[in-house]
Ligand SMILES: Nc1ncnc2c1ncn2[C@@H]1O[C@H](COP(=O)(O)OP(=O)(O)OP(=O)(O)O)[C@@H](O)[C@H]1O
């Protein structure tokens with residue numbers, strides 16, 4: 001998170017804890033093939049928060065579920081790699097994948113009630129997670145569960161372990177879910193809109209909690225949201241998704257100071273100035289198209305104020321926006337900035353042909 005930026009920049013030479021390369025996840029419905037995640041690549045380092053932002057339907061959750069090995073039928077991963085600690089999860093059996101995930105990657109969803117079972121006490125659910133992931137039982141598990149609830153800032157933890165989810169407030173429930181996620185002692189935490197259902201004050205407290213936990217545990221965090229205000233607060237690096245593709249990636253300061261992709265520029269213009277935290281993405285006209293064919297054009301072109309003829313005929317690939325910014329990339333025919341438009345189009349045309 002922001003305080004960690006300097007540190008995580010120094011550490012970008014280290015091997016990433018999670019590395020996603022050219023990930024392809026599609027849903028094979030009766031009607032069509034939906035290419036929900038279509039060639040997405042990014043890394044997460046220890047202690048780093050990577051934000052994933054984009055409008056509804058852009059493929060953020062499917063990216064997260066792909067990493068967790070939790071893609072719903074009729075979906076499947078049909079290309080690319082997901083390396084966790086150097087091991088490619090897509091090459092593992094379901095069982096091995098679950099095991100690796102259980103010992104290193106945990107996920108927190110938007111609605112805490114989807115992760116909590118209403119008929120068991122919060123304590124029993126956390127203890128079950130500890131039994132599964134750390135082989136703890138009895139008194140040991142109870143003590144560890146108390147410690148986890150205390151770590152996520154739930155007061156009077158020993159008593160609250162005996163309560164049921166409905167006895168917790170919304171904010172406390174999300175804290176309990178985070179405690180459960182921590183039961184596997186993860187190295188990577190994937191948060192899919194973890195604060196969207198909460199009011200602004202509680203949201204700020206949960207974000208602060210995540211930052212503390214990250215510092216204590218050196219967690220790599222993937223943080224999905226469509227709230228640019230939240231992204232500004234939590235992310236070290238931001239990946240912008242559109243219609244299954246990563247259209248821009250940059251360190252958070254660069255993305256906000258100098259967004260390059262016309263889509264990102266549109267997203268940032270849609271933040272209401274005064275209350276950025278509650279800002280929703282809504283003012284770019286039109287909708288995210290369903291990606292249902294191999295892209296031979298720019299999927300954003302129909303909504304893009306800067307589109308020109310070639311945008312309908314050439315698929316833009318991710319390129320550094322200019323020579324000074326190797327870690328700021330955009331998938332747009334306007335880049336790299338040093339090239340004339342004709343040269344840039346040619347550059348994308350030849351590089352696009354290489355993929356797949
Ligand atoms: N089970 C499914 N069956 C068919 N299509 C699906 C399924 N789940 C997701 N999709 C499709 O995959 C695409 C990406 O969906 P995804 O949920 O990842 O979007 P998102 O960016 O997380 O959006 P939101 O901000 O609304 O959560 C959408 O076009 C969606 O319709």
Ligand code: NI
Nearest residue numbers: 060061062192
């Ligand atoms: Ni989603």
